[in-house]
Amino acid sequence: MANPTIYDVAKMAGVGVGTVSRILNNSTRVSPETQEKVLDAIRVLGFRRSKVARQLSTGIQHRNIGAIMPFITPPSFVERLRGMQKALNEQDNDFNFILYDVSEPDRQHEQLLTIVEQSAVDGLLITTLNFTDEERDLLKQAGIPFVLLSDVCTGDTNCISPDNFHGGYLATQHLLSLGHQRIAYLGDEFPNNYGIPTSELRYKGYLSALDDHDISFNSDYVCLGQHGEEIAYQLTQQLLSLPEPPTAIFAMSDIQAVGCILAIRESGLRVPEDISVIGFDDVQLSRYIGLTTVRQHLEQGGYLGMQILMDMIMTPEQVTPRQLPPLELIVRGTTRQRSSV
Amino acid sequence: MANPTIYDVAKMAGVGVGTVSRILNNSTRVSPETQEKVLDAIRVLGFRRSKVARQLSTGIQHRNIGAIMPFITPPSFVERLRGMQKALNEQDNDFNFILYDVSEPDRQHEQLLTIVEQSAVDGLLITTLNFTDEERDLLKQAGIPFVLLSDVCTGDTNCISPDNFHGGYLATQHLLSLGHQRIAYLGDEFPNNYGIPTSELRYKGYLSALDDHDISFNSDYVCLGQHGEEIAYQLTQQLLSLPEPPTAIFAMSDIQAVGCILAIRESGLRVPEDISVIGFDDVQLSRYIGLTTVRQHLEQGGYLGMQILMDMIMTPEQVTPRQLPPLELIVRGTTRQRSSV
DNA sequence: CTGTTAGCGCGTTCAC
DNA sequence: GTGAACGCGCTAACAG
Numbered sequence: 001m002a003n004p005t006i007y008d009v010a011k012m013a014g015v016g017v018g019t020v021s022r023i024l025n026n027s028t029r030v031s032p033e034t035q036e037k038v039l040d041a042i043r044v045l046g047f048r049r050s051k052v053a054r055q056l057s058t059g060i061q062h063r064n065i066g067a068i069m070p071f072i073t074p075p076s077f078v079e080r081l082r083g084m085q086k087a088l089n090e091q092d093n094d095f096n097f098i099l100y101d102v103s104e105p106d107r108q109h110e111q112l113l114t115i116v117e118q119s120a121v122d123g124l125l126i127t128t129l130n131f132t133d134e135e136r137d138l139l140k141q142a143g144i145p146f147v148l149l150s151d152v153c154t155g156d157t158n159c160i161s162p163d164n165f166h167g168g169y170l171a172t173q174h175l176l177s178l179g180h181q182r183i184a185y186l187g188d189e190f191p192n193n194y195g196i197p198t199s200e201l202r203y204k205g206y207l208s209a210l211d212d213h214d215i216s217f218n219s220d221y222v223c224l225g226q227h228g229e230e231i232a233y234q235l236t237q238q239l240l241s242l243p244e245p246p247t248a249i250f251a252m253s254d255i256q257a258v259g260c261i262l263a264i265r266e267s268g269l270r271v272p273e274d275i276s277v278i279g280f281d282d283v284q285l286s287r288y289i290g291l292t293t294v295r296q297h298l299e300q301g302g303y304l305g306m307q308i309l310m311d312m313i314m315t316p317e318q319v320t321p322r323q324l325p326p327l328e329l330i331v332r333g334t335t336r337q338r339s340s341v
Numbered sequence: 342m343a344n345p346t347i348y349d350v351a352k353m354a355g356v357g358v359g360t361v362s363r364i365l366n367n368s369t370r371v372s373p374e375t376q377e378k379v380l381d382a383i384r385v386l387g388f389r390r391s392k393v394a395r396q397l398s399t400g401i402q403h404r405n406i407g408a409i410m411p412f413i414t415p416p417s418f419v420e421r422l423r424g425m426q427k428a429l430n431e432q433d434n435d436f437n438f439i440l441y442d443v444s445e446p447d448r449q450h451e452q453l454l455t456i457v458e459q460s461a462v463d464g465l466l467i468t469t470l471n472f473t474d475e476e477r478d479l480l481k482q483a484g485i486p487f488v489l490l491s492d493v494c495t496g497d498t499n500c501i502s503p504d505n506f507h508g509g510y511l512a513t514q515h516l517l518s519l520g521h522q523r524i525a526y527l528g529d530e531f532p533n534n535y536g537i538p539t540s541e542l543r544y545k546g547y548l549s550a551l552d553d554h555d556i557s558f559n560s561d562y563v564c565l566g567q568h569g570e571e572i573a574y575q576l577t578q579q580l581l582s583l584p585e586p587p588t589a590i591f592a593m594s595d596i597q598a599v600g601c602i603l604a605i606r607e608s609g610l611r612v613p614e615d616i617s618v619i620g621f622d623d624v625q626l627s628r629y630i631g632l633t634t635v636r637q638h639l640e641q642g643g644y645l646g647m648q649i650l651m652d653m654i655m656t657p658e659q660v661t662p663r664q665l666p667p668l669e670l671i672v673r674g675t676t677r678q679r680s681s682v
Numbered sequence: 683c684t685g686t687t688a689g690c691g692c693g694t695t696c697a698c
Numbered sequence: 699g700t701g702a703a704c705g706c707g708c709t710a711a712c713a714g
Contacts, residue, residue, distance in 0.1 A: 048463075053397050056391075061393060075625070078419050081412075096439050118403065288626060
């Protein structure tokens, strides 16, 4: 039998469904004999009680809140995940936290559809990179509250995102203040297929800082490629082979900064003595390796996002606005005053 | 009204529940007028259709598989999480993946109870450190299949765990082969409150290797403390202040190895020139910082665990056994031949 | 102690 | 096009 019910069990054991139910909930005493019979029947039939029927009947509804994120990839997502969990645990309401991994961007839309279709979730935290207007409307129409943790904030959707332009400015400003003039930007290529403007925004901040210091722009110093440590490694090699290589590099993410540093060291140069490197994000890793970076409070972002979502679910009329703390320059060991050579 | 149902909506709109249902599922055409009325009622009442009732009625059951882990803590858990998600995505069945964070060990039992109580889950991946026999029996009785990812494998429970003794041996053996004789062990204190034998097992492997090489044991070289980078940092300082400090340190986890390296560098010594350091786990971080370590295939562990669990759920009669690949020594940049001084 | 029955909220035939 | 009634699997309250 495909899915035996308590009726099947009851019939087989020669008892009523009530008895079976009682045994399942080890409530009121039942005679050991019948208990035995029922337990046997359960075993033979391979009976498993239906979760949903149970919930319907008891009225105990778990609420599910879901997080959509490309989990295989950058550590920055994990940091946000941490924050989300933290906020959830503090709330103490019995929410289930469901993780949806959409590492393959193509499947994202399909996945979102089934989530909505099956009304699997009472709220959604979306950390994927590309989130279309169409998808937003889908969720709105389905009445599923959601919070975006990304860089594209359209209309009245709740969204947690840093000021990437300002962050780019900050990072570059730091390098300038150390006397660097030949400063490279290493980041994700843009425009990209997903319409993610992060890299572009940070780049614009970079340009703006350069401009404010009357440094003339050198397109050789702009290195764009796919996200990842390896690519950053290669891009850095290109930079180093320039007739006049940069004395400082602004990598748009910590991971890319790591690839960058590896390439520099491998070429026989030192960080920061020969070349300064600054990253962006301040993931845990950065603390360990002493990377100078711009902290964007990723964990805090997840934390706040979850709190907002909770508000939206529990008290829709009154969601208290929450803001990310401002970006913060974290100076560690990979940047230094430009050597006066 | 607390939780309006389609009946409430129907009444308010002056129609039957069937009509409301149809509109909800945008199926058969309904007259625009009634549609309007119903939609209004839905809005006014703040109606949200019940997920469970829907599932019961349609027969579409999502299966939930849950992972219990202390998520705030070491990165090793994240790696396993990755593996689990990967296996889940490959399966492609519509399983929900629920994350239970039990960062507070005290709450673990309580949490497990509610999970079982509410039959919230069709299968469980348990990565927490302390898992009692009582808890095991609880799950067995509830008929919830589960897989353990830990070091304590009692009885016939499915379990993924590395050979920690052998790992400890491997690490120490490596240092010995480089000519080191004054080798320290830095690990979690044991016995501990949770009965986690990991540190002890690796320590025993360490002892065994020492013994095989006829190195006399020096208790000064054994430094135990709570898990974490900071503690490891302090412990290392103690080691360095010894009249005859070690020339090599085996840290029982990569995170502790990081704290260790930091302390060494801070004291003016170099790694690996002055002191060799080997870790354990091979988390992502280790690749970035070039740490020599023992790889225990964490991601793979999560992956296999999920596969076994899937088997248990889908084809209980036939779960194909899966094994972790053997521990692997990964030599990177933090260990070196002992200087002949 | 135990069998029976009425919902839980929604989807889905049916007749109308 | 639309309303009424039944069923999904289980719990709980009621008789017995």
